[in-house]
Amino acid sequence: MAAETPLIETAALEAALQRFADERDWQRYHTPRNLMLALTGEVGELAEIFQWLTDEEVAQLADDPARFTHLQEEVADVLLYLVRLASVLKLDINAAVRDKLQKNAIKYPAPAADAPAA
Amino acid sequence: MAAETPLIETAALEAALQRFADERDWQRYHTPRNLMLALTGEVGELAEIFQWLTDEEVAQLADDPARFTHLQEEVADVLLYLVRLASVLKLDINAAVRDKLQKNAIKYPAPAADAPAA
Amino acid sequence: MAAETPLIETAALEAALQRFADERDWQRYHTPRNLMLALTGEVGELAEIFQWLTDEEVAQLADDPARFTHLQEEVADVLLYLVRLASVLKLDINAAVRDKLQKNAIKYPAPAADAPAA
């Protein structure tokens, strides 16, 4: 049987974050609880971008390079802390995602698209 | 010049999430603001795991399969909504992460580990 | 000079929360960092209520007693942890609120409603 293709690959990012922490002697700060609080901080910064905008105004963010860059940075910050947290917890991110998607598919079954017409 | 190796690859996951939404006709719910609120909800569930634990107790989560599975699920839920949000925003996740890591490296320069002794 | 009327009074609630913790020997869990994580958890539960609703659907929550009770509970949970956090930090909630409102009034000056016409 062929190896399953991963849904997400984070090994290079996890290694880069480990190296970044090592070079600055930041491992001692990177406890799961600290990273959880840092993640919360970044989620707050991302939420701030959307707080007073309508859906239409959000759709237009892509037309404003400065604001879109800011949006990209905040999404990246959330992702960096989340991946770092998972990494510190020695959690297999792809396996976690794959298993959760399978559970979601059971919990929320898709309507049978090709059901025969009555 | 060789193509740069990505730090993170999410294309398969983004496609799986798109298909999951399509099959359930959920695209109309997946506005950025809705996904931001859903992301906040999942971040809350992840935070709850850590709220009353010491660092030592967090380190022991890996020894308890039921609790570690729960931890994996909550990390996955945060990641699924974050990747879906980025996808809906048509944001290049790898580019966002790469650019932010470069900015972080400038903002927090690493001490010169191999500086010659005086 | 007459004593300033408080904007918010929380003394009875702070005492009730202290007694609740004392009776269960929970003070040892109520560190600021633990309470911050618990607050994040409750904020997540509150956000979940709103995540897939339109503004119109949110406005109709008051018409559904079961859902409105759930909303009240989640607002209360956030408030209970926030007041407990402030209390453990020995922070004067009314003074904090009063000072912040004054700063906000300077930062965002109100347009002069009764400015004479030109």
Added chain:
Amino acid sequence: MAAETPLIETAALEAALQRFADERDWQRYHTPRNLMLALTGEVGELAEIFQWLTDEEVAQLADDPARFTHLQEEVADVLLYLVRLASVLKLDINAAVRDKLQKNAIKYPAPAADAPAA
């Protein structure tokens, strides 16, 4: 029967926040979903204060006036948005808190401190 003493009184603050919004024509921004996102933003700023600190370092925040003022401001910001959200939802904050405390007392009964010895 004597009127029950409130656990928390927020009427003056709710009125001040309403006036603040009215003077700036901000009511149209103060939808529950917008306020929920703004609350998330402020919770993130509060979490950032604690993210890299040990419990001992948190305890010392009170000794540093500038940092303690910053802490007070962030607690106030969370509270202001939470009270404003409750107010816009026409929710009785004291009743919500009182009912939730009663439910918590049932869910987590206190050990009988004065139980007679066997």
